[in-house]
Amino acid sequence: MKNKSISLQTLLKSVLAILLLLSVFEACKKTDDPVVIPVDKSKLKARIDSATAIYTAAVEGVQVGNYEVGSKATFKNYIDAASIVNGNTAATQSDATNAYANLGVGMTNFAAKRVQEIAAANLILYLKMDGNANDASGKGFNGTLKAGAQPMSATVTSGTTTAAVSWTGWGGSATNVPALTKDRYGVDGKAYTFDKGSNIEIPYNSVLNPAKELTVAMWVRPTRIWDNNYVLSLNRWNGYKLNLQGANKVFMTVKTAPGKIIDKDNDSPTLDVNKWYHVAVSYKSGTMTFYLNGTPVKTWTDVSGDPYAVKSNINMTIGQDLPSNLYNLSTDNDADGNVFYGPWGGFFTGDLDEIRMYNVVLSDTQVKSIYNAEKP
Incomplete structure (x- = not known):
């Protein structure tokens, strides 16, 4: 009986000890700091x-x-x-x-933002305009100074009707060729001024009609705002052209297929007269981007198709939409469906300098680097 009583006491002590341990454990759980998981940096x-x-x-x-x-x-x-x-x-x-x-x-x-090299092969035309219209790209596409379209008459055929018409052209003369002027730095004889159709004519070459991509960059100083301010043209709207429209925005046209012409502008801002701007436009199927002073101001993505391979060997013109001699022709179409009726044309009034053309789309940084290297 005594042994049983001792066993019961021992059992009770054990239970109390366990309860004490449990209470201590619970107390520790409530007071210990939370576990910290290390951050791997x-x-x-x-x-x-x-x-x-x-x-x-x-x-x-x-x-x-x-x-x-x-x-x-x-x-x-x-x-x-x-x-x-x-x-x-x-x-x-x-x-x-x-x-x-x-x-x-x-x-x-x-x-x-790292300036990437532009391969020499991609520069297809570079007119520095430093006293002449020679090409500095190494491709040999030298330009010739030309007078604007002269007063003339032409026989115009429309359907079965033929009629003689006359008009005064741009009011130019045989000596109305681009004249050397001050460039954006104010240096004499380092840029050309254009008016009344005076232009630089560059012999046609398929290299100037890139098959996939195109970038045009130049310094422009418009002195007049009007609807047909043609700056650069390869067969008008049957190839590609860059001009300033009535709102004095940069406007680019690229033909991509028979009957398919892309016409876009820089959207905003407009250009002021008598002020130099660095203008650039790039095109490839899916994207046309406009730049002013090295900064992209508008990108159009609703464009498609590669630049059209023109069928006619019509010379490129800078300062006018077509070579002056073509204005003497009638409205008969050329192989691309172009119409050579003079009053439909246009010319640039203002100053131009440092015209560059590439057969690739330049990056934003590449355009910016050209502007930074050439800005006053």
Whole structure:
């Protein structure tokens, strides 16, 4: 009986001990600090180091390998934002992951600001206009100074009706050729001024009619606003043309197939008269982009088709829509369906300089680098 009593006491003591342990355990659970899961910032740190090295080595400028002026400051903002997260002890793993991704975006954007070389083969025409109309691209497409269309008469045929008409042309004369003038720097004899159809005529070559892509860039100073301010033309609307319309916006036409003509403008802003602008337009199927002073101002994506291969060997003209001698022809169509009736034409009034043409679409950075290299 005694042994049983001792056993019962021992059992009770054991139960009490277990209960005491359980109470202590519960107390510990309530008072201990929460478990901290370490944040892995190793990938973020490595990307910051890599981005910093790129930033430090980068040089801004307009030469190949340089980065667009002002792009380093933007890139530094990405690096600084990532560094703040990396140094924040309260940052979560989600914060580190997001910072890593955002810095990656900054690195990609900065890489796109690096000036890429434009292959010499892609420059198909370059008129410096430094005292002449010679081509500096190496392709040999030298231009000839031409007078505007002269007063003339023509026989016009429409259906079964033939009639003689006369008109006064542009009011030019045999000596009305482009004249040397001051360029955007104010230097004499380094640009040409155009009016009343005076133009530069460049012999036709299929190289000037790119099969897939096209970029035209030039310095333009309009001195008159009107509907048919033709700056550059290859067979009018049967090839491609660049002109300033009545609203004084840059306007580009590209024919892509028989009966299919793309007409677009830079949307905004309009150009002021008596002011120099760097104008550029690029085209490929799916995209036409307009630039003013190195900045893209409008991109159209509702365009399609490759530039049309013109059938007629009509010379390119700068300052007028067609070679002057073609205005003497009747309304009979050429192989591309062009009409050579003079009053339908137009000419540019103003100054032009540094005309470049490429058979590729230049990147935004490449256009900006040309502008930065040539701006006053």
